[in-house]
Amino acid sequence: MTTITQIMRQSGEAFAEYRKTGPAQRALFLETIASGLEARREALTTITQEETNLPPARLNGELSRTTGQLKMFANLVREGSWVSAAIDTADGQRTPPKPDTRKMCVPLGPVVVFGASNFPYAFSTAGGDTASALAAGCTVVIRAHFAHPRTSVLVFEAMAEAVKTCGLPSHTVQHVTEPGNEAGKELVIHPLTTAVAFTGSLSGGTALMRYAHERPDPVPVFAEMSSINPVLLLPGKLKEDAAALALKMAGSITLGMGQFCTNPGLMIGIKGAELDAFQEQLAEEIGKFTPQPMLHEGIQRHYDTCTISIAAKQQVRIVADHTAMIATVAARDFLQDVHFREEVFGPYSLLVQCQDKTEMQQVMDSLKGQLTATLMATEEDLRGHAALLDSCIRTAGRVIVNEVPTGVEVCSSMVHGGPFPATSDPRFTSVGTAAIQRWVRPVCYQNFPDHLLPEALQRANPLGIWRTVNNEWTNT
Amino acid sequence: MTTITQIMRQSGEAFAEYRKTGPAQRALFLETIASGLEARREALTTITQEETNLPPARLNGELSRTTGQLKMFANLVREGSWVSAAIDTADGQRTPPKPDTRKMCVPLGPVVVFGASNFPYAFSTAGGDTASALAAGCTVVIRAHFAHPRTSVLVFEAMAEAVKTCGLPSHTVQHVTEPGNEAGKELVIHPLTTAVAFTGSLSGGTALMRYAHERPDPVPVFAEMSSINPVLLLPGKLKEDAAALALKMAGSITLGMGQFCTNPGLMIGIKGAELDAFQEQLAEEIGKFTPQPMLHEGIQRHYDTCTISIAAKQQVRIVADHTAMIATVAARDFLQDVHFREEVFGPYSLLVQCQDKTEMQQVMDSLKGQLTATLMATEEDLRGHAALLDSCIRTAGRVIVNEVPTGVEVCSSMVHGGPFPATSDPRFTSVGTAAIQRWVRPVCYQNFPDHLLPEALQRANPLGIWRTVNNEWTNT
The missing domain is CATH 3.40.309.10 (Aldehyde Dehydrogenase; Chain A, domain 2)
Structure with a gap:
């Protein structure tokens, strides 16, 4: 059996390559996962019904929501403005001279995603956490939920197939299926892990938060835990x-x-x-x-x-x-x-x-x-x-x-998050396009030659994305 | 002497009012602080030189940087797009019907700012942390740095005066000057504190991180600690x-x-x-x-x-x-x-x-x-x-x-932050306009009557800010 250390090393190595993929390649990957899930719809819903007791109509709806999420992140990545590019150009005449500085978001690194029991598709193996992390350019290690192990294996099969089809590093996504809580803890405390996503109980979420905070280098945990709405x-x-x-x-x-x-x-x-x-x-x-x-x-x-x-x-x-x-x-x-x-x-x-x-x-x-x-x-x-x-x-x-709280629209303006203990960090959402912001940090490139800048920051704006240039919004 | 509990209660009460101030009022407040500092320039630089050994030229430059920061945040708030508004309109024809959802950033609550020794103006009492938190709509409790107490008192005087001039709640900013580390810890663990800013040593920063994580409801600490560049x-x-x-x-x-x-x-x-x-x-x-x-x-x-x-x-x-x-x-x-x-x-x-x-x-x-x-x-x-x-x-x-790392430009594309132990959270910057993002969280308003929405989210876009409407960027 592959140890957690091996898995995280493989994720780190895959990250070094995967982070360099362009918008088109990453979008295609997400869409290929969606097609792979679609191709398995019948097998999936049958198995998941056995594992979770959820009725076929609900499971079909949830699977569509999940493929929809993957496609939404594909569109987000293809459009490209999500990197929050900001540019301030040089001014040599100023005293002291003003440097050329350009900022954009870059992926954090390998992310650990814990599958949730109550949404075996939308918040589990290839759910919103995984989709947003992959969209951001992070590699993902999935901790399968014990309550739907066969579902998780079948969903992961679609993902592994997409990795192959798209010619990506083979450890871009990995799946940890061994039973017990120890593997989860090991994943969170591993030095190569850079962030964690979890949806589940208050006790589970706060345990992961504690592990992450006690590391020599603390990493963020996005835990959605408890709400009475x-x-x-x-x-x-x-x-x-x-x-x-x-x-x-x-x-x-x-x-x-x-x-x-x-x-x-x-x-x-x-x-x-x-x-x-x-x-x-x-x-x-x-x-x-x-x-x-x-x-x-x-x-x-x-x-x-x-x-x-x-x-x-x-x-x-x-x-x-x-x-x-x-x-x-x-x-x-x-x-x-x-x-x-x-x-x-x-x-x-x-x-x-x-x-x-x-x-x-x-x-x-x-x-x-x-x-x-x-x-x-x-x-x-x-x-x-x-x-x-x-x-x-x-x-x-x-x-x-005057509407009920159940039913969480997957869109840009959604906030599925809230002050503790609803989640571990109210500044982020786990549903909607903004979920991608959990897996990135900004980097400022100062005084770079134009051709060595990422495309999102190049003078000519070859991606045509929205960015601020000297504090003015523009997409040209 | 006012206890920490009283101070935090006062901050909480002031927050309930201060968070409702509009862009113009908040911008004017920041500008009034800047004018107040300018009016005290001679007294300030004299006192600070005695306290810190820094030469007059440097202190004058740093004071200008500090008033410049305050004005930058005033402009940011007045322009208004920083709230990251996103709107998705309803679609009653869809199955299930799509709700009207609108998202923007709202302030977290009372923020505790620890003054830094090496920038007695720009990273201390009315420095970038305080300016960005006030710009966001948070009230601020400042922990004065022991190495420049008289500077801190004089800077705070300018702030307290601005509070009065602008007719804001009298506890919008408060100043904690008692000696010792205990007051700092008490501030971080107080239930009404919602976030903390610190620039200083690794040991100091990690201690504050520990206090914040061990709270029943953990709060974010933005600590800038250690870097060899x-x-x-x-x-x-x-x-x-x-x-x-x-x-x-x-x-x-x-x-x-x-x-x-x-x-x-x-x-x-x-x-x-x-x-x-x-x-x-x-x-x-x-x-x-x-x-x-x-x-x-x-x-x-x-x-x-x-x-x-x-x-x-x-x-x-x-x-x-x-x-x-x-x-x-x-x-x-x-x-x-x-x-x-x-x-x-x-x-x-x-x-x-x-x-x-x-x-x-x-x-x-x-x-x-x-x-x-x-x-x-x-x-x-x-x-x-x-x-x-x-x-x-x-x-x-x-x-x-090909430029030296010293000299941190205060602008939209700056990132003054980095992976641990440079800072406690690499997803944020403490310098530049994006520093405001540390003090806010998104809230989604679903199915609100237009006139009860914050202006930033109203249909007519009365503030004329940049926002996405059904995933399209627009300022109309």
Whole structure:
């Protein structure tokens, strides 16, 4: 068996070549991976269904999302402006003379990607982390997730085939499949590793962060870990639309058996007839839901433990526990027990009942960092709750008005990230084109002869990319 | 005395207001600080000379650089495109419907800035860290450097005055002057602190990194710590220009008594008559240099200890130790002793003599992360040493051809940063407009009514900034 040290050395050697590939070559590579996955669609969805219990429609959708991501990064790389080129030209007349300086992003080096259990395609072997790292010019070592090993092998097969087809260094991507946690730790602490991506539990993510920080040369870890995604039910909206709102929320809470990072695990409203009506309607909708088996036994066990422990609390009333669980608690009690603020991964949501606007604000301010915060609100509600909106901005990476948090659009303006513990670093996103920024650092080239500069920085702008020249934006 | 807890609470409260200031207001604030410093120029340079031993010409230059930085950030904020706005518009026809998502950068929160000893203006109280954090919309708590306390008080006076003049929350900037290391640690671990800036020693920087990582919610530390800034003397260039090169290097090594982060502490060349000639000329130039007292006693003591320890090594020959120290060592010996790779802060440089190109590469590859790497080279040299150029890019944040590393231009394309231990995070720069990126995170606004969006994201683009709309760059 190849040791971790061998794997990382191979990744380092492949990086020395792969980082020099041009935009066209890298884009073609990403598109070839996408075609390889497409060619395996039937085999993949069959195997993955066996491994994860996820239904075919969902798996087909997720596979399309994954190939779409690969193609999006291919387009991003081909267009080229993502390198954030900035140029300041020399001025010999100035005292002291001003040098010619030109900056662009370059890839960090070998990246370790941990596959996630809840998105066996989109956040796993050839998911967004891998696609963005390869797009940036980094080599990738993938730590397969134990819950879908055969899926991971088949996806990796498509990647290895693409490496060959495109004539790239054979260790541009590598796959670590041995069981246990030790391999993961070894990968993170290896001297040649330059960055790490992880999506999973808070305990797993913080362990990786610790390993990375304790290295003689700390490296960044992008861990997406824990979020309860508060939904604020404002009074005007509840009055206007309680039934429709309940329907929407029931759909979002139970989507994919609640196994999404953006699952709305917390709803906050002000006590009264409207909130009662919403609660009643929500319980009814939840009752209609047909449950599916969860991703794997460990997740089911954890869900059971959490929901039993919540249900056992005296302060809590269970509104629905037929197939998914809706619990409700008074804001005062919520504020006194930190357990209510912890993620329950699965089809669960807690409705917090506040006395008034002030208490609603207190509940919101008691929360740690979140991936999302949602305001269900009329225009008048929004005008009357400016401080609550501020709290949402301070707390979350994405703030939503009148849409559910589940469903993360893959695009340039997406932020799938947020203050700790939602992620380890709120300055970056793991979904959308900006995800590529996690794997690069800027380098300034000073006083270089034009022909020795990377094309992105050459005087004539042969790539035609957007850049600043003496602080003016231009693509010529 | 106000406790750290009170100070951070005040900073948090001020942040809630200050983050809402518009571009014009924030720009005016930065310009008012610059005017306040200008008005105190004579008093400042007099006091700072007493405190730091730096000569008036240097201090006047550095003060202008500092007011220039403040004005640069004012212009950046007024222009507005720095928020990296990206917009993707809704598409109700798509299955599933595509939401309207809009992303921009928002400030992190209260920032703690540690003043640096070697740039009492440009990297201290109202230096680049403070200016960029205030530009981003963060409030700032400044930890005054013990080596120039009166300078720090006077600079802070200008800032406090600007806060008043501009009608900003009175705790937008605060100043912590009590002696000892404990206050610094308390500032870093306080729950309301969201980021930290530091320029100084490796031991100081790594201690702050540790405090920040050990928090229940880790926060980023931007520490600039240690760099020996290798200069590669390539054969063609030595042959062509040994005397001029020696003159240039002598100037760079002794500039400001070598008390710069970008001081060239390492020169690497291939043995031979040309390198001998260079060495001889360098020794002669260094002999002409008139030394000045160092910044403070601690720095002088450390410099003495380091140079005595280097001189005591059997493998080393001292070429010049009249006023600055030039030592020389064989590459083989250099590679066997890690002490040679450590920074000696002051007018010192080590010339490594290699047998050949291969050994030169080995020396370069043995180095840790650097702020800069310099190639003194003809065009032919550069063509013949592609692997060395690659090493420079991998190792440093700024790669320079035929100019000295001292002198850091303040502009958009500057990178003053580099892989560990040069800095704690090579993905950011502490000099130039991009320094603002350290203090922000992106937020995605989904499905917001237009009038409730920040101006930078509104449909009509009232600020006229550059942004992407459905992946196309536009400023309309």
